[in-house]
Amino acid sequence: MTGLAFIFPGQGSQEIGMGKALADAFPAVKTVFAEVDEALGQNLSKLMWDGDIAELTLTANAQPALMAHSVAAMRALEATSGLSAADGRFVAGHSLGEYSALASAGAISLADTARLLRIRGNAMQGAVAAGEGAMAALLGADVAQAEAACVAGRATGGVCEIANDNAPGQLVLSGSKAAIDAACEHAKANGVKKAMALNVSAPFHCLLMQPAADAMAEALSGVTISAPVVPVVANISAAPTSDPDVIRQNLIDQVTGRVRWTESVQYMVGQGVTSTAEAGAGKVLTVMQRRIEKSLNGFTLGTPEDLEAFTAFIKGEAHV
Template sequence: MTGLAFIFPGQGSQEIGMGKALTDAFPAARAVFDEVDAALDQNLSKLMWEGDLAELTMTANTQPALMAHSVAAMRALEAAFGVSASDALFVAGHSLGEYSALASAGAISLADTARLLRIRGNAMQGAVAAGEGAMAALLGADLAQAEAACEAGRATGGVCEIANDNAPGQLVLSGSKAAIDAACEHARANGVKKAMALNVSAPFHCSLMQPAADAMAAALADVTIHAPVVPVVANISATPTSDPGTIRQNLVDQVTGRVRWTESVQFMVARGVTATAEAGAGKVLTVMQRRIEKSLNGFTLGTPEDLEAFAAFIKGEAHV
């Protein structure tokens, strides 16, 4: 079988109707949504399939919703086609997707994962007063240009940090609004192709999120974490771990830390990964990885048709 990694999307991939086709086709997927609804004491699945996009996009709803779709895809893949996380070399997720990866690899129970993401969403939303924080994307910038922009931003006295290293030429800054504005101005004046503010509700993955990190440390202290069936490549380190204590600390640190996605993908490729399967909503990570490593074969696992095509690929590889 090919060198496989399952990857899991983060915030921004949500849409009304997400996961409904999986539920209609696979009882195992339906069971995931039922369990998440019960854990949250909320009809989250109804919101996902019939609700208002603005309500779904509220961070406290988006995070468990995306995780539910991802895990539903993985459970359906295993129940219907006999393919699971244990068939991969690694799992990895972007930001909240790291929780989806851990749930799919058996490290955290589905109910606990849903409750943790509800806490995480509320804590991240409440960490900074509305209007005080901002995020911006730098397109066409390298890390040195992004660091220089951050330095210019910090000269205002505010916080300005690299929040996401998503792919070559796609970096995201996070921090105080005035500092982010100054960083964008500096970037534009110094050859960066595009510096644009992002429509986000809070400045994620920067030191302003420390109150949310503290909340997650308290929440995670009460949760049982098992060793995952395969190593999880962590956002904060871009290296794999199966140690429950390290996983717990990584989940705290990633709230304020940089999502090192470029390095995570590069690490997995260097360790033999030749194909990825993005479980859940959309194909953001699959598109981004083309900028990181063109040789990677990328699949998405969001619909029944996706699962069938991927299973056919895996079974074909197994008989080569």
Template sequence: MARAFVFPGQGSQDVGMGRALAETFPAAREVFDEVDDALGQKLSAIMWDGPKETLTLTENAQPALMAVSMAVVRVLEREKGVKLAESAKFVAGHSLGEYSALAAAGAFSLADAARLLKLRGQAMQAAVPVGQGAMVALLGVGLDVAEKVAAEAAQGEVCQVANDNEPTQVVLSGAKSAIDRVAEVGKAHGVRRAVPLPVSAPFHCALMQPAADAMAEALANVTISVPVVPVVANVIASAVTDPNEIRRLLVEQVTGTVRWRECVGYLAGNGVTDVFELGSGKVLAGLAKRIEKSLEAMSLGTPEDIEAAAPKLA
């Protein structure tokens, strides 16, 4: 049995996430305290008590989701004797989850990951004035059709594939006026539904270039170590271990497509049989089983999840 640990992205946040971990495991509490100290804010209070609108702000949601993922990692390592380097063949994360994956694999310190994600959230929010960008999920079609819909809806504006999540779910991102045209254009291409996403900015498209520039500057000043296991990078859907390549791909990721369907395919194609999603929510476990029917997938986000999974990871 070969395992991969995967880490969720934005949208999996919820008020109360991580509280039970902190109350049950000292190792988890330590992670939340470290993140609070690194950011100079009581992020854990926002995570556990809300309000939801404050937690959902990109600059809070990104480090918060990483903190929950790292709390699970720390509990597994400190309290269950599960060493990532021995237990996982690969790690991967969806968008911001790639930072969680890198921190879990020792490429980033916890404090650096928290500060980078805070900045990433701020930079992404500032890149496009509120109301000028949007994102929409296309249901019932795959990447080829989604690319045609994006090209037709663009009409000279930015409209591109942001997330290739699974064979029948692709997210487009770009200028609001272009995204507004997607539903009508999609009808002619067999799109079952076009669902506008409740996001504050158009992530993973060319409009995010100012955020990519900000991350290039920030990442240039951060130490990246060789990860203890290879990281499957979003924008190339294959494994990397070289710190300079990791740095370059994280910058590209801001404006590039999250090729999650292909990332999961890469895992399965390289011998992975079991996927464990570490952190808040169950989105990636669900996607894994829809992308590759052969995969077993479990989510670990609560003390009960950890207790259930620990024997399988021993």
């Protein structure tokens, strides 16, 4: 289906109960959560379904949990409709969602993906001392305005970079706290609608994350990566690849690099993608893409009801 891409959400979409309805409805889904639990040596599924949201939101838990839900959704889709990642033109994921995309496309085993995300979560959390880093959202800004704000932020001597280009008018900065504060002041003084600090545990996707990138380089060196069944559109390049060596390097580089989500969606649309299916928790990417390309059909695959609606759409379309 050349017009379909599967997309996978990143951190922030977690919630208690995530994936439970899928596990209750589909035996194939239960095995996903059991395999992740075994790989981590932790009853993560119990935390996801009956635990404390503060504990689930810890980066080391949220990352593998979100991946498990995404892969579970894809397994459920295959059980209900016979569709899999191989039926899409591309897969793409936002930040940690890139791991979910690769697992769903057969590039990395489920157990390895879970272990990698536990390492990634711990490494990202531990890369910067509490209070030294910050992130801020610039609402209504374009990339040029965000870049100018970063220049002002770096004038303090600290790190200040665009971490996420999520959608037109929705950019996120990351770096040293004083630099981010200065960048926000510059943005507000130069026509940006709103500059607001984000409640995050660390300054993700900037050079302060280099220790985490080093940890991921070591972890990924011991993991088998295969060519995915369809190309993955990478965060760091907004371009497709199926080369395992390139995928490995992209996963290292994305820890400190910009999530180029706007460009990733634009690339897929330019290649004929007309519909996306967001596998996993929430609908953040589906909502964001409306700001990027209004013509895209967006579906979510987080619950049995979502799967039913998407399957009905697929069956009613000669070409997706």
